[in-house]
Amino acid sequence: SQQGEEDPQALSIQEGENATMNCSYKTSINNLQWYRQNSGRGLVHLILIRSNEREKHSGRLRVTLDTSKKSSSLLITASRAADTASYFCAIIQGAQKLVFGQGTRLTINP
Amino acid sequence: KAGVTQTPRYLIKTRGQQVTLSCSPISGHRSVSWYQQTPGQGLQFLFEYFSETQRNKGNFPGRFSGRQFSNSRSEMNVSTLELGDSALYLCASSSQPTGGNNEQFFGPGTRLTVL
Numbered sequence: 001s002q003q004g005e006e007d008p009q010a011l012s013i014q015e016g017e018n019a020t021m022n023c024s025y026k027t028s029i030n031n032l033q034w035y036r037q038n039s040g041r042g043l044v045h046l047i048l049i050r051s052n053e054r055e056k057h058s059g060r061l062r063v064t065l066d067t068s069k070k071s072s073s074l075l076i077t078a079s080r081a082a083d084t085a086s087y088f089c090a091i092i093q094g095a096q097k098l099v100f101g102q103g104t105r106l107t108i109n110p
Numbered sequence: 111k112a113g114v115t116q117t118p119r120y121l122i123k124t125r126g127q128q129v130t131l132s133c134s135p136i137s138g139h140r141s142v143s144w145y146q147q148t149p150g151q152g153l154q155f156l157f158e159y160f161s162e163t164q165r166n167k168g169n170f171p172g173r174f175s176g177r178q179f180s181n182s183r184s185e186m187n188v189s190t191l192e193l194g195d196s197a198l199y200l201c202a203s204s205s206q207p208t209g210g211n212n213e214q215f216f217g218p219g220t221r222l223t224v225l
Contacts, residue, residue, distance in 0.1 A: 031211050042114070042200055042216035050211060088153065096166040096209055098143065098202075100153035 005101050006089060012107040019076040021104040023089030024069075030092060032065055032072050037086045037103070046074075046087075076106075084108045112137065114203050114217035122223045128189040131220045135182050135203030139215070141165075142184040143208060144176060147198040147219075156199075159184055160207045188222075196224045 007022045023032070031050045035043040047063045049056045049072065056063045062075040076083055086103040093099040115134045123129050135142050144156040155168040159178035176186040182203075188195055198221050202214035 030209075033213065035216075040198065040219075040221070042218045043202075045213040045215065048211060048213055092209055096207070097155045097158065097168065098208055098214060099155065100145075102152045 006087070006104040008104060009102065010105045010107070012109060013079060015079055015081055015108050015110050017079055019079050019083070019106055019108075021074050021087055021106070023072045023074070023101055025072075025089075025091050026070065027091070027093070029067070033090045033098070034061075034063060034072075034074050035088045035090060035100075037088065039085070043088065079106075079108045081108050081110055114201060114215050116199075116201050116217040116220050118220060119218065120221045120223075122225060123191050124225050125191055125193060127191050128187065129191060129222060130185055130187045131199055131201075131222075133184045133186075133201030133203075133217060135184070135201075136215055139203040139205050140182050141204040141207050142178055142182065143202045143204070143214060144184070144186050145200040145202065146170075147200060148194075148196070153200070156186065158208055165207055191224045193224050195222065197222060 005024050033048045034046040037043045049063050049065045060077045065072045086105045088100045088103045090098045090100045117132045141160045143158040145153050147153045157167045158165045162178045173189045178184045198219045200219045201217045204212050204214045206212045
C-alpha cells in the first residue's frame with residue numbers, strides 16, 4: 001500500500017500565486033523526499049528533509065515536516081508556468097525501498 | 111556527469127512477447143532501482159540492485175526479473191507480456207543503497223505499450 005498520500009490530488013492556480021501540497025504517511029521515517037515529474041517523464045529530486053528537521057528551503061521551495069502528525073508540506077512560492085507538473089512525496093519503507101504517494105497534479109495558469 | 115540513461119525510450123509489444131529494458135546509471139553509482147508507473151497504481155517499486163546483488167523486490171509476479179552487471183548497468187526483463195504491463199518504467203540510480211539520506215536520480219523512462 002502507498003505510504004505517502006498527497007493532498008490535494010489536483011491543484012490549479014494562477015501564475016504568481018503560491019501553491020501548497022501536503023503529504024501524510026503512516027510509519028516512522030528517517031527522511032521524506034519530494035520529487036517533481038513533468039508530463040510522462042522521469043522524476044526530479046527536489047528536497048530531502050530528515051526526521052530531525054522541521055523546515056527546509058531550496059530557492060522558491062519550502063518543505064516542512066511534522067513527525068508528530070506524520071505529515072509534510074511543500075510550498076512553491078511565486079509560481080511559474082514551468083512549475084506545472086506532478087509532485088510526489090516519498091518515504092523509505094522497510095529501510096530498503098522508496099515508496100511514493102499518488103502525487104499532486106499542479107497546473108499553473110498564465 | 112551524464113545522467114541516467116534508459117533505452118529504448120518507447121517500445122510496442124504484443125501480448126505474450128517478452129521485453130528487455132536497459133538502464134545505465136550515473137558514473138560511480140552502484141545502486142539501481144526500477145519502478146513501474148501506471149495511471150491506476152501510480153509509482154510502484156519493482157526491485158533494487160546494488161553491486162550486482164538484488165537487495166529488495168516489490169510485489170510483482172515472477173515474470174518481472176532483473177539483473178545488474180559489473181559496470182552497474184542494469185536490465186529488467188518482462189516475460190509473457192500482458193496488457194496490464196503497459197506502463198512507464200523508470201530507473202533510478204544512487205551512490206548508496208536505498209535506506210540512507212541519499213537521493214535517487216531518475217532516468218527519462220521507457221514507455222512500454224502492450225497490444
